[in-house]
Structures are given as C-alpha cells and as structure tokens.
Amino acid sequence: DSGVTQTPKHLITATGQRVTLRCSPRSGDLSVYWYQQSLDQGLQFLIQYYNGEERAKGNILERFSAQQFPDLHSELNLSSLELGDSALYFCASSVAGLLDEQFFGPGTRLTVL
Amino acid sequence: AQSVAQPEDQVNVAEGNPLTVKCTYSVSGNPYLFWYVQYPNRGLQFLLKYITGDNLVKGSYGFEAEFNKSQTSFHLKKPSALVSDSALYFCAVRERDETSGTYKYIFGTGTRLKVLA
Numbered sequence: 001d002s003g004v005t006q007t008p009k010h011l012i013t014a015t016g017q018r019v020t021l022r023c024s025p026r027s028g029d030l031s032v033y034w035y036q037q038s039l040d041q042g043l044q045f046l047i048q049y050y051n052g053e054e055r056a057k058g059n060i061l062e063r064f065s066a067q068q069f070p071d072l073h074s075e076l077n078l079s080s081l082e083l084g085d086s087a088l089y090f091c092a093s094s095v096a097g098l099l100d101e102q103f104f105g106p107g108t109r110l111t112v113l
Numbered sequence: 114a115q116s117v118a119q120p121e122d123q124v125n126v127a128e129g130n131p132l133t134v135k136c137t138y139s140v141s142g143n144p145y146l147f148w149y150v151q152y153p154n155r156g157l158q159f160l161l162k163y164i165t166g167d168n169l170v171k172g173s174y175g176f177e178a179e180f181n182k183s184q185t186s187f188h189l190k191k192p193s194a195l196v197s198d199s200a201l202y203f204c205a206v207r208e209r210d211e212t213s214g215t216y217k218y219i220f221g222t223g224t225r226l227k228v229l230a
Contacts, residue, residue, distance in 0.1 A: 045217050
C-alpha cells in the first residue's frame with residue numbers, strides 16, 4: 001500500500017458528461033501528480049500541484065482541470081467527456097518536486113460509453 | 114525527438130538469468146532519469162533514479178541501472194531474474210518545457226518483462 005488513496009475505483013459514464021476524480025496524498029507529501037494511462041497513448045503526465053499551486057503541466061486537455069485543496073487532497077475534473085477519455089487515471093504524491101520518488105495510488109478506471 | 118525511448122515492447126528471460134531492460138533519452142541539460150514498475154492492476158512503484166553522482170544506481174528489489182552519458186542510455190538491470198519480476202517497466206525523464214519554463218515528467222512506452230520458470 002503506497003499510502004495514496006483514490007476514489008472512486010471505477011467510474012462509468014456517458015459522452016458529454018462531467019466527472020470528478022479524487023486523490024488523497026501520503027501524509028506529509030506536498031506534491032500531487034495526475035497521470036492518464038491508456039492503451040493507445042501509454043502513460044501521460046497531466047499536471048502537478050505543489051502545496052496548492054500548479055507547478056507543472058503536461059499533456060492535459062482544456063476540458064480537464066485540477067486543483068489541490070488546503071488539506072492537500074486533489075481533484076481532477078473531466079468535462080465534455082469523449083469515448084477517447086476512457087482510461088486509467090493515476091494520482092501520485094511526493095514529498096516535494098519532480099526529482100523525488102513518487103508514490104502512486106491504485107488508479108480510477110474511467111469508462112465513457 | 115522523443116525524450117525517452119524504450120526500444121523493446123517485451124523482453125523474455127529465463128529465471129536465474131541476468132536481465133536488461135533498455136532505455137535511451139534525449140533531453141537538453143542534465144538528465145534526471147527514473148525507473149518505475151507496474152504490476153497487473155496496480156499503480157506504478159518507484160525502483161530507482163539517477164540525479165547525479167555514481168553512474169551505477171542501485172534500487173529496490175535488487176534492480177540497478179547504469180547511466181551512460183556517451184550513449185544517452187539508462188538501462189535497467191538485475192543479475193538474476195525472478196518469476197515475480199514479471200511486470201511492465203517504465204523509464205521516465207524529467208524534462209523542461211521550453212515554452213512555459215516548467216518541468217514535467219515524460220514516460221517511455223513501457224517494456225513488458227516476462228521471466229520464464
């Protein structure tokens with residue numbers, strides 16, 4: 001167990017809908033990262049937050065947004081969902097920045113029908 | 114150019130034999146390199162990283178990786194493979210986004226390691 005929790009484990013929704021994925025980092029970790037893993041695009045870094053502020057941005061679509069709250073948990077919001085958004089979404093946390101070991105959660109499997 | 118490349122989709126090795134999973138990189142400036150492993154239906158687990166210093170990095174579960182600047186490689190190795198090492202292995206690099214000036218993580222496409230009993 002990495003200490004990173006993600007909810008829900010599975011999510012099934014329809015095209016055009018909006019969903020929110022939640023992540024709680026390990027105790028003491030200030031950074032939270034979001035990743036998308038799909039068969040066709042592999043593992044893609046989406047975004048990093050550090051202590052409530054956006055720190056780094058990867059291949060995150062404009063339909064997607066994230067935030068990190070004062071208690072350091074994070075949410076990833078996916079809107080206007082398309083079939084191609086079906087994927088496994090991982091959250092990870094680390095003590096500080098991108099040079100630190102990241103601890104990954106179990107992931108949320110999103111299925112868009 | 115791709116920042117990090119894993120040229121092999123799959124590597125098969127007999128249990129007890131040494132294993133190598135290849136990774137090459139292409140980044141400007143100092144490379145910061147990582148290896149992660151993903152077991153079925155699980156999130157990724159950190160194995161090791163190279164930031165600076167000794168070119169041979171030792172990590173979790175008996176794995177090590179050799180940083181080779183001249184060949185721009187960071188191959189993952191283990192002297193004696195176990196069946197339980199069978200998993201998906203990802204190489205990653207921290208890269209600077211020239212447009213925004215921020216850093217991001219780039220993962221390779223992954224290499225599936227199969228250790229045969």
